[in-house]
Amino acid sequence: MRSRLTLLVAGTTLLVLLAFLVPLAVLLRQVAEDRALSRADDVVQTIVPVAGSGDLTALRLTVTAQPVPVTVFLPDRSVIGAPSERTPGVRLAAATNRALTVVTDDGQELAVPVIGAGGTTVVRTLVTDAELTRGVTRAWSILGALGLTLVLLGLLVADRLARAITRPITELSEVSHRLANAELTARASPAGPRELREVAGALNHLAGRIQELLAAEREQLADLSHRLRTPLTALRLEAESLRDPEESARIASATDQLTRAVTAVIQQTRRRDAPPAVATCDAAAVVRDRVAFWAVLAEDTGRDLRRNLPEAPLPVAVSADDLAAALDALLGNVFAHTPDGTPLSVTLTGRPGGGAILEITDEGPGFAASEARRGASGGGSTGLGLDIARQVATTFEIGATQAGGAQVRLEIIGA
Incomplete structure (x- = not known):
């Protein structure tokens, strides 16, 4: 956004400068031409009265004293001043008795006829292209430097303005990411334009409201648990x-x-913002204890509970209560959603690289994949059992046995 604002201001400044400098450059060139022609015309008008008097000596002195080359063509075809041929402009001025300005390859030619007793005398001077554009290049360079300076100044101002606008936006983005990462104490500092200050205030209000709702939810859950x-x-x-x-x-x-x-x-x-403690347990001991608990109910309901548990410890990065809750949820599903007498098995093995693999299978009717979502249940339960088990596992897979029963496989990382 900052670069776009800078480019926008730079483009606008450049367009404004072009609209101003191009006509000014053309005007400067025209002024230089008019100045050169006016100076040449003043010289010619100085010579015209002397040429009309017929005093050749005075005419030669006057022509020689001029700052620019001047040529006087006398009626007897003699020439006074700078050597030059009779150009078409000179001949046309003598024929029409009219002052002319003729554009040639070398510049602009001024020819002024003077009618005397012996005939028509023509005073001629040439304003070269160098004279017509004298000082224009320097003026254009100054205009170009001025335009570049204004563009750079505009870019600097645009960058400062864009930074003043984008800095509060960046801070708002950082605060929103911190809030998304559960850092609810993050707050935005109202800065920048009025609209951004309002957004910052709204974001702070939202963060405060989230804190209040979470605190109320914790209190309600704690009260319910205490009851x-x-x-x-x-x-x-x-x-x-x-x-x-x-x-x-x-x-x-x-x-x-x-x-x-x-x-x-x-x-x-x-618990508020304290970082969670790293919990570990012996998966073999926890699973062995919970399977022994459920074995009593399996015996009462006529189920064949097969168990394949290791004797050696299997340390995992899960608390004993969480692992026990996950296993209870899975075994509870088996007992709740399969008829009495349905065989089931619990297998616990070591995981390559550390950890454990827990598999629970049964020979019941199984369940559809759509029932494996949180809150989804086809048997009238809460639908949270599988999700509780999923939270302790790094890999959670649901499948079916060859007999059509359900198979749940959990991989748990090592401690």
Whole structure:
């Protein structure tokens, strides 16, 4: 934009200068010609009275004293002054008894007839092209230098003006990019024309409004999460009151896990601009623990849960809670959307270069690819389970087994 404004001002300045300087240059040339012709005419008019008096001695003295070459053609065909032939202009002036200005190859010729007792005398002088254009080249050079100076000055002023306009725009662009990168404390400094100051004010107001909405959303989510603690406490008390110790321990463990998840949500929503901590965990231990949890429900529903888990640790750059939530979401989908008795398998292997590969397959009816989008569900659920799993993976693939069941494959980077 800055270069375009500069070019626009430069073009406008150049056009204005051309419209002014070209006529002025033509006028200067014309003035130089008129000045030279006027000077030559003054010389001729000085000689005419002497030529009419018939005093040849005075005529010779007068012609010799002139600053320009003058030739006088007498009626007896003799010549006084600068040697010259009788040109067509001289002959025509003598024949018509009229003063003439004739354009020749060498310049402009002035021929003035003087009628005397012995016949017609013609006074002739030649104004050369050099005399006609004397001083024109210098004047044109001065005009050209003046025009170039004005163009450069116009470019300088245009560049300063364009910079004054584009600098606030650039700052607004930088602030908008900072806001887009979640740096909500970024603010624009109102500067430049009134319109740009209004845009800066609107952008600052928008940033402030976004901060207010995010803060309100965090508070609402934190309040909602905090309210869940009461029924969770009641659920834990109910679990402790169960007579079956194994059943009580299993429900208490699930309740503790849910409590930890609610606590993590509260802490995350309370967090402001602190950079997220780098979380790691042992994928093998987390998957082994969650598969053991879901194995009880698989046994109750008559499902064959096959597991292929390594004994060695598999460190990954994901928190244990996030990985457990992802696996719970995927296994929960299997239990929720396949009939009882449907076999499933969980496979965890090492990833080349570090990390882990997690695969969950089942022999159910599978699901369409359109259901793999966030919020899309064909079974009456929220449609967020697959998206929760996708967030912990660097590569997330959904396919189908040879039997037509669903297959979900996650690649997780190493710690």
